[in-house]
Each structure stands twice: as structure tokens, then as C-alpha cells.
Amino acid sequence: MILEQFDGIFAQTLVGDYDDDLPWEAVQALRKIGSRAVFERAAEWCGSEDPLKRARGADVLAQIGRTGEHPTNNFPDESYLILSALAERERDPLPLLSAIHALGHVGNPLAVPLVIANCEHENPDVRFAVACALGNFADDPRAAPVLMTLMHDVDDDVRDWATFGLGVLGDKDSPEIREVLLERMSDPNCDVREEALVALANRKESRAVPALIAELNQREISDRLREAAETFLGENEQRLGWGPNDFAGALRKQFAL
Numbered sequence: 265m266i267l268e269q270f271d272g273i274f275a276q277t278l279v280g281d282y283d284d285d286l287p288w289e290a291v292q293a294l295r296k297i298g299s300r301a302v303f304e305r306a307a308e309w310c311g312s313e314d315p316l317k318r319a320r321g322a323d324v325l326a327q328i329g330r331t332g333e334h335p336t337n338n339f340p341d342e343s344y345l346i347l348s349a350l351a352e353r354e355r356d357p358l359p360l361l362s363a364i365h366a367l368g369h370v371g372n373p374l375a376v377p378l379v380i381a382n383c384e385h386e387n388p389d390v391r392f393a394v395a396c397a398l399g400n401f402a403d404d405p406r407a408a409p410v411l412m413t414l415m416h417d418v419d420d421d422v423r424d425w426a427t428f429g430l431g432v433l434g435d436k437d438s439p440e441i442r443e444v445l446l447e448r449m450s451d452p453n454c455d456v457r458e459e460a461l462v463a464l465a466n467r468k469e470s471r472a473v474p475a476l477i478a479e480l481n482q483r484e485i486s487d488r489l490r491e492a493a494e495t496f497l498g499e500n501e502q503r504l505g506w507g508p509n510d511f512a513g514a515l516r517k518q519f520a521l
Contacts, residue, residue, distance in 0.1 A: 274305060277320040282358065291323045298329030298338045307346050310363075318359035322347055326366035337370060344372040351378045357385070361393040368397025376406050383410050388419040395425040402434025412444045420453040427456050431463025442469055449475040458488035465495035473519050480508040480515075 276290035294302050302324065309321030325347060329338025337343065347370060351363040364382060367375035379397045382390055395414045398407040411434075414426035430436070431445050448460035449472060457479065464472035476492055485493075485508040493511040494503065497518060503510070515521070 270301065270305075274309075274320075277323070278316055282316070282319070287320070291320065294324045295327050295329065296331060298331075298334075300339075303328055303339050303342070307342070310346050310350050310359075315356040315359050318350065318354070318356070319362040322350060322359060322362035322366045326362075326369040330369075340370055340372070344370050344375065348372075348375060348378055351375075351382075357387040357390050360385075361387075361390045364390065364393035364397050368393075368400040371400055373401060373404060376401050376404055380406065380410050383414060388417075388422060391417060391419065391422045392425060395422050395429060399425065399429025399433045402429050403436050408434070408436055408441065412441070415444055415448060420456065423448070423451065424453065424455045424459060427459040427463065432459060432466070437467050442467060445469070446471060454479075458486060458492070461492040462488050462495070465492040468496075470496075470519060473515055474521060477512045477515050477521065480512040484508065485511065 273290050273293050277287045277294070279287050279290075294306070306321040306324035306328065309317040310325070312318050312321070325339075325343040327337060328343065330336060344367070347363050347366045351360065351367060354360040354363060360382065364379055367379055375397070379394055379401075383394050385391055385394070391414065395411065395417075398411055401407045402411065408430060411426045411430040414422055415430065417423050417426065427445070427448050430441065442464070445460045445463050445467075446469070448456050449464075451457050451460070457475075461472055461476050461479065465476075472492075473496060476489070476496070479489055480493065489508070490511070493515060494500075497503075497511070497514055
């Protein structure tokens with residue numbers, strides 16, 4: 265790749281708003297290239313005076329070199345050192361949340377205390393990043409209590425990802441975890457309720473079945489409601505065309521409700 269193209273892709277990461285498609289397409293392109301030159305430029309940006317450059321540097325390092333054919337990061341140890349230093353010193357929410365997300369993707373368990381340190385950050389986007397990152401360490405004993413706390417966050421997305429991380433990505437089980445998941449079944453956000461139902465189904469917690477039936481009676485069946493119902497009932501190809509009433513009836517019969 266010639267230098268002008270390389271510079272152009274990096275420049276594109278700074279265009280528009282942070283969440284726009286165009287800059288993220290550039291981030292993905294740089295991750296796919298995944299070369300030493302990309303790593304070095306992204307690492308340099310992590311030390312920039314421009315907070316957007318710091319954020320984009322972290323975004324690139326988050327999954328540098330990772331593709332469908334190559335499911336692991338390039339330069340993981342070097343990336344961890346740069347990202348952990350950024351997370352430790354950063355005060356601007358944007359590069360901070362990028363660094364936290366990136367630490368989750370890199371997957372080094374040494375990052376867990378750095379991530380947890382931001383669990384009460386005033387910015388909900390930073391707390392969301394914490395919930396997402398800890399989902400990559402969901403079975404780490406240090407992560408579970410923090411995810412349980414974040415499951416009560418005022419922000420819907422934070423609660424959703426904390427519930428998903430602890431309950432679905434993670435395999436840990438305890439009476440305390442089950443109770444906090446059962447509490448989420450009355451969450452005002454349907455995504456949170458559904459993640460909790462899947463998590464409880466995975467743990468064969470029959471106290472969740474009445475709430476699952478209630479959800480099935482209220483609306484069209486979603487992928488997560490279907491997953492929860494099939495987990496309780498056991499997979500059966502004959503259910504491929506089933507709707508919510510079919511699943512609700514089968515659950516009532518199996519659990520004598």
C-alpha cells in the first residue's frame with residue numbers, strides 16, 4: 265500500500281461524528297490490514313494531544329489483524345501495554361471508553377482492575393464500555409460483582425450488556441447471580457428482560473418460566489425468547505414453525521403451570 269492510501273484511511277477515521285459509518289469503515293479497513301505499520305501509527309495516535317486521535321488509535325488496536333480467517337489480534341501484548349497506559353491516564357470520556365472497549369477485545373486479564381476502576385464513571389457511555397469489556401472476562405471472580413451492580417444501572421444499554429455479559433457470555437452460577445437475573449425479568453426494557461430469561465434458561469432456573477410465558481403471550485416471538493423457550497424444553501426440529509402460543513402451551517404442559 266502506498267503512503268498516500270495509508271494516510272488517507274487513517275484520515276478517514278477522523279471524519280464526521282464518532283459513530284458515523286464512514287470513519288468506522290476506515291477503522292475496520294485498518295484492522296483488516298493489521299500490519300506493523302498500522303500498529304505503529306495507531307500506537308502513536310494513542311499518545312496524541314487530540315482526543316479523537318487517541319480514541320481512534322485505541323479503536324484500531326482493539327481488533328487489529330482480527331478477521332474471520334484469523335480470529336485473534338496481531339500484536340496483543342504490545343497493544344495491551346499501550347491501551348492499559350491510555351486507560352490509566354485518560355480523563356476524556358471518548359478515548360477512555362475506546363480504550364476500555366479495546367482492553368476487552370484484547371482479552372488480557374490484567375486489564376480487569378483497570379476496567380473495573382471506571383464502573384461508577386458519570387458518563388453512561390463509559391459505564392457501557394465497562395459492561396461490554398467485562399463480558400469478555402465474565403467468569404473472572406473480580407468481574408461478576410461489578411456486572412451484578414451494573415445490572416441495576418439507570419441506563420438501559422448498560423443494564424442490557426451487563427446482563428448479557430454475566431448471564432449469557434459467562435457460565436458462573438450462584439444463588440446471588442440467579443436472584444439478580446430474576447430481578448431483571450421485571451425490567452422496563454424488553455432487551456434486558458430477554459437477556460435475563462436466556463441466562464436463567466441456561467441455568468435451568470424454573471422460576472423464570474412464568475415470566476417467559478408472560479412474554480410469549482404479549483408479543484411476537486423474538487430470537488432470544490425462542491432460545492429461552494427451546495433451552496427449557498429441549499431442542500426439537502418439530503418446533504421450527506412454532507409461534508409464541510405453541511411455546512407457551514408446551515411450557516405450561518412441561519412445568520405443570
